[in-house]
Amino acid sequence: ETGVTQTPRHLVMGMTNKKSLKCEQHLGHNAMYWYKQSAKKPLELMFVYNFKEQTENNSVPSRFSPECPNSSHLFLHLHTLQPEDSALYLCASSPAGTGDEKLFFGSGTQLSVL
Amino acid sequence: AQTVTQSQPEMSVQEAETVTLSCTYDTSESNYYLFWYKQPPSRQMILVIRQEAYKQQNATENRFSVNFQKAAKSFSLKISDSQLGDTAMYFCAFLNTNAGKSTFGDGTTLTVKP
Numbered sequence: 065e066t067g068v069t070q071t072p073r074h075l076v077m078g079m080t081n082k083k084s085l086k087c088e089q090h091l092g093h094n095a096m097y098w099y100k101q102s103a104k105k106p107l108e109l110m111f112v113y114n115f116k117e118q119t120e121n122n123s124v125p126s127r128f129s130p131e132c133p134n135s136s137h138l139f140l141h142l143h144t145l146q147p148e149d150s151a152l153y154l155c156a157s158s159p160a161g162t163g164d165e166k167l168f169f170g171s172g173t174q175l176s177v178l
Numbered sequence: 179a180q181t182v183t184q185s186q187p188e189m190s191v192q193e194a195e196t197v198t199l200s201c202t203y204d205t206s207e208s209n210y211y212l213f214w215y216k217q218p219p220s221r222q223m224i225l226v227i228r229q230e231a232y233k234q235q236n237a238t239e240n241r242f243s244v245n246f247q248k249a250a251k252s253f254s255l256k257i258s259d260s261q262l263g264d265t266a267m268y269f270c271a272f273l274n275t276n277a278g279k280s281t282f283g284d285g286t287t288l289t290v291k292p
Contacts, residue, residue: 160278
């Protein structure tokens with residue numbers, strides 16, 4: 065266990081649904097990340113939060129909406145997704161501010177958009 | 179922008195043998211970290227080994243060691259005495275310390291055969 069928990073593990077949704085992915089870390093870290101992992105493609109950084117402030121939005125479509133209510137929790141709200149959004153969504157955290165940004169990952173949410 | 183290249187999509191090794199995974203990167207930064215992460219079938223990515231760019235000595239962690247060639251921008255991972263539990267996808271990652279975000283390679287799928 066890395067101390068980063070993601071729920072749900074699997075999610076199937078239609079293109080008109082609204083759902084949310086949840087990430088929680090118990091490591092006292094101040095930075096949290098959303099990554100997208102598609103088959104045959106490298107990990108794509110989506111969003112970065114440092115001390116609850118969004119510091120990176122890597123040209124992600126607006127149908128993905130992140131929320132970071134505190135430094136321990138991170139959400140990814142999904143609506144009107146497309147089939148090409150099917151992927152493994154990984155949450156990660158890191159200490160932040162130390163220059164040693166080793167990432168601690170959750171187990172991911174495998175998302176299928178029908 | 180940084181790029182990370184892993185030229186071996188798939189590799190296999192016999193149990194107890196040694197295998198080397200390749201990684202090259204491109205950057206104009208002088209201050210950075212390099213990482214190898216392992217993603218087993220359980221999907222949870224974990225850190226294998228880390229190298230600070232300013233250190234000439236190659237990092238080692240038990241059976242895992244790196245060959246860091248800064249001038250050549252090469253960062254290979256050597257796994258000695260391979261075990262069945264080493265079967266996983268391995269990602270090389272570059273961290274720009276100033277930007278505080280990691281860039282990942284495409285990954286190498288390693289299979290350890292009994």
